[in-house]
Amino acid sequence: MRAFKIIRGGRLLDAGARAAPLRDILIRDGAILEIGAPGLNAPDDAEIVDASRHLLHPGLVNGHTHGTGALTRGYRDRFNLELLLLATPARFANQTLEMKYLNTYLGAVEMAMKGCTLAFDLTFGLPVASIEELEAMGQAYRDAGIRAVMAPMLADTTFYRGIPGLVESLPDDLRALAKIDGAPATDRVLALMDEALKRWPHDRDHVKLGIAPTIPLVCSDELMLGCDRLAREHGTVIQSHIGEAKMQAISAIAKYGKTMLAHVDDLGVLGPHFSIAHGIWLDDDDLRRVADRGSFISHNAGSNMRLGSGIADARKMLEFGINLAIGTDGAVSSDNQNMYEAMRAAGQVAAVRQPDHRRWLTAPEIIDAATRGGAQMAGFDHVGAIAPGKRADIVFLSLDHPNWMPINDPATQLVFAEDATAVRHVMVDGTFIVRDGRHLASDMASLADKAEAARDRMLELNAAEIAKVEKLEEAVTGFCRGLSMKPYRVERYAAFPCGCDEASGFAATPG
Numbered sequence: 001m002r003a004f005k006i007i008r009g010g011r012l013l014d015a016g017a018r019a020a021p022l023r024d025i026l027i028r029d030g031a032i033l034e035i036g037a038p039g040l041n042a043p044d045d046a047e048i049v050d051a052s053r054h055l056l057h058p059g060l061v062n063g064h065t066h067g068t069g070a071l072t073r074g075y076r077d078r079f080n081l082e083l084l085l086l087a088t089p090a091r092f093a094n095q096t097l098e099m100k101y102l103n104t105y106l107g108a109v110e111m112a113m114k115g116c117t118l119a120f121d122l123t124f125g126l127p128v129a130s131i132e133e134l135e136a137m138g139q140a141y142r143d144a145g146i147r148a149v150m151a152p153m154l155a156d157t158t159f160y161r162g163i164p165g166l167v168e169s170l171p172d173d174l175r176a177l178a179k180i181d182g183a184p185a186t187d188r189v190l191a192l193m194d195e196a197l198k199r200w201p202h203d204r205d206h207v208k209l210g211i212a213p214t215i216p217l218v219c220s221d222e223l224m225l226g227c228d229r230l231a232r233e234h235g236t237v238i239q240s241h242i243g244e245a246k247m248q249a250i251s252a253i254a255k256y257g258k259t260m261l262a263h264v265d266d267l268g269v270l271g272p273h274f275s276i277a278h279g280i281w282l283d284d285d286d287l288r289r290v291a292d293r294g295s296f297i298s299h300n301a302g303s304n305m306r307l308g309s310g311i312a313d314a315r316k317m318l319e320f321g322i323n324l325a326i327g328t329d330g331a332v333s334s335d336n337q338n339m340y341e342a343m344r345a346a347g348q349v350a351a352v353r354q355p356d357h358r359r360w361l362t363a364p365e366i367i368d369a370a371t372r373g374g375a376q377m378a379g380f381d382h383v384g385a386i387a388p389g390k391r392a393d394i395v396f397l398s399l400d401h402p403n404w405m406p407i408n409d410p411a412t413q414l415v416f417a418e419d420a421t422a423v424r425h426v427m428v429d430g431t432f433i434v435r436d437g438r439h440l441a442s443d444m445a446s447l448a449d450k451a452e453a454a455r456d457r458m459l460e461l462n463a464a465e466i467a468k469v470e471k472l473e474e475a476v477t478g479f480c481r482g483l484s485m486k487p488y489r490v491e492r493y494a495a496f497p498c499g500c501d502e503a504s505g506f507a508a509t510p511g
């Protein structure tokens, strides 16, 4: 392969200037060497890539997803976080190494085809996945051609024990069905994580291992502190779901006597290596702490709406000086892995929070979060922008597409008009992984067959557990709904409490 490439004739997005001037890009060994006006000098033997009639933008960064969920995507509607947390241990069980690889690969291929070149993936935890399986899932990203942080979701407490009062609320017959105990021991989880970090075989510029104490309510303080120690020892990043659902915010006050975020901060684990997924139910003091520690928030507006979790105040996060990323969340909670949709959702939902349009998110702010912000959060400083010194992770959008006829404000159009249908080519390290809309490493028909077969096998093996969990749904959601109906220090529902239909008895549902 020739060392030099020159991309000629493309229009390079300058989101801040809301412009897309014609620019040539010179690449050497997969890194961007120089950007200049059309006719930029290049070595004679440089391979020429024709980008005429294309808009070029940096590969998007998915700040929060779960490679665990591709095989369960879109399996039900009217799905909230408690239903998801209740269902997933049964739904995700009994997966072979091949199934776990397939889950991860499917998500990675979808992201690649939709213009995303780096994902922060909270994957199967240890010991749910073995270290070998974790390494195979890392290989799935390598094979799909995109970058990732793979962070196993760790816990040493069950979902049931993580919500104070839930177990006690269950009648005896249901309590007998629920897997109330049996979470892995803290030291075992930490020992596996340590070993996985030590022997991680993949090039860390492409796929590195992170750590995800998944939700503080299901992680003991010892586990949170152990994760922090390992992250510092191995120089990697942490992500945790904090302030996602109101029932969790209320549960945290009951458990800690303070907010979830304040508890985590008081443990001393926040820092620039720490990111928060969702951050919906954070109050001003929480947000100030996040900003003071230099931590990040992945704003997952589409998922937050899909699961009815609430509307995060992203403007306030920016005002406090918090570093933002944008995420889709996993396929089980938010179906597709389309970062253009995630950006659009962030823009739209900012507008329904308040009538003052000056406080809505701007398109350049959203694009910055979905590129530079996410890359910084992942600790991937070598990507996130099309600029000299960065790796050449570049998306080529066809301008011969209705989304771009005509080009008005390219930043606004990228956020609100683009939906991944104009994605024509995607390159990582200056090499095409998607060409003419096709993911080069994949045979789609064979992938679809594998996905159908794996789903059938999973449903067969897990049918008995899924049936048990379904019996628990009404009691568990009733309890959690009771928590969500309580007043909290901030309000993040679109309508509360007046939006609740009293005639339906919803507001009066006993907790």
Ligand SMILES: [Zn+2]
Pocket (backbone or CB within 6 Å): 064, 065, 066, 122, 241, 277, 329, 330
């Ligand atoms: Zn998540």
